[in-house]
Amino acid sequence: MVKKDKGFQIMAHAIMICMTVMVIFPVALLIMSSLAPESDIIKYGYSLIPKKIDFTAYQYIFGEGSVFHSYLVTIFVTLAGTAVSVVITTMISYTLTVPGLPGKRLLSFYVLFTMLFSGGLVPSYMMWCNIFHIKNTIWALLIPSLLCSAFHIMITRTYFQNNIPQEILESARMDGMTEFGIFFKIVLPLSVPILATIGFMKALMYWNDWTNSLYYITDKELVGIQALLNNMLTNAQYLAQSMDASMVATDTAAIPSLSLRMAIAVVGMLPMIVLYPFFQKYYMKGLTVGAVKG
Numbered sequence: 001m002v003k004k005d006k007g008f009q010i011m012a013h014a015i016m017i018c019m020t021v022m023v024i025f026p027v028a029l030l031i032m033s034s035l036a037p038e039s040d041i042i043k044y045g046y047s048l049i050p051k052k053i054d055f056t057a058y059q060y061i062f063g064e065g066s067v068f069h070s071y072l073v074t075i076f077v078t079l080a081g082t083a084v085s086v087v088i089t090t091m092i093s094y095t096l097t098v099p100g101l102p103g104k105r106l107l108s109f110y111v112l113f114t115m116l117f118s119g120g121l122v123p124s125y126m127m128w129c130n131i132f133h134i135k136n137t138i139w140a141l142l143i144p145s146l147l148c149s150a151f152h153i154m155i156t157r158t159y160f161q162n163n164i165p166q167e168i169l170e171s172a173r174m175d176g177m178t179e180f181g182i183f184f185k186i187v188l189p190l191s192v193p194i195l196a197t198i199g200f201m202k203a204l205m206y207w208n209d210w211t212n213s214l215y216y217i218t219d220k221e222l223v224g225i226q227a228l229l230n231n232m233l234t235n236a237q238y239l240a241q242s243m244d245a246s247m248v249a250t251d252t253a254a255i256p257s258l259s260l261r262m263a264i265a266v267v268g269m270l271p272m273i274v275l276y277p278f279f280q281k282y283y284m285k286g287l288t289v290g291a292v293k294g
Helices: 002-034 038-044 056-062 066-095 104-116 121-131 150-163 166-174 179-187 192-208 211-216 225-241 245-254 257-290
Strands: none
Touching: 002 257, 038 257, 056 066, 056 225, 056 257, 066 104, 066 150, 066 179, 066 192, 066 225, 104 150, 121 211, 150 192, 166 179, 192 257, 211 225, 225 257
């Protein structure tokens, strides 16, 4: 029996090591390729150990003066949007767990309906621009498609139902505590895993979002980092593919289009990779427990 357990542990460790290598290798290749000279990539292909270290791609990215401003815009939108989104998501989720609440079935149907159906891009654009007038405002980066998700509400509601003892809530109600008091003083302190899970998922959505900038933002002062990097990549590809040698040859030679793709990916994902280990413990626990139906 001991030999079987030891053999299983060896096999499990081997599988986990292989999976770890499969995850780390592409990221390492991405980072090292972004540091390789354009000529080496064309000649030798992408390599985990570049023959030379070249920062031309990063110089091209950060040579654009608006990069740091776009970073600040994205950081602000991510922090503010995540905080407000977590509050709204948890409050709606808790409301759906309150026994005997009038209209709870209707509210549950409304949440589920929005998870299955949407109005489409054109009606959404017309609504946000013509009725709410959020075009070229910071609200355009915070609200459309990101502020509240029915999927996150369902996960959080399930977590509340399965992990918050109803006896404690009933006792608090009998003692005269209001629902707001129960929510803020009892429910939230007992829900750190799901709060970290939803918070990280929301932060990832806000950080990676570039479509809201594409649809609703024309003011350069409000362009987020992902939208800016996407524009850089599009412009570089256009110049690299241009056939007018007399006008574009100099610019094309100065733009490291291949290594630029890698550098843009690194610049876009690195902050989230750095933050993930701090949320990983709560993220896995909250997602696993919150997804299990009682």
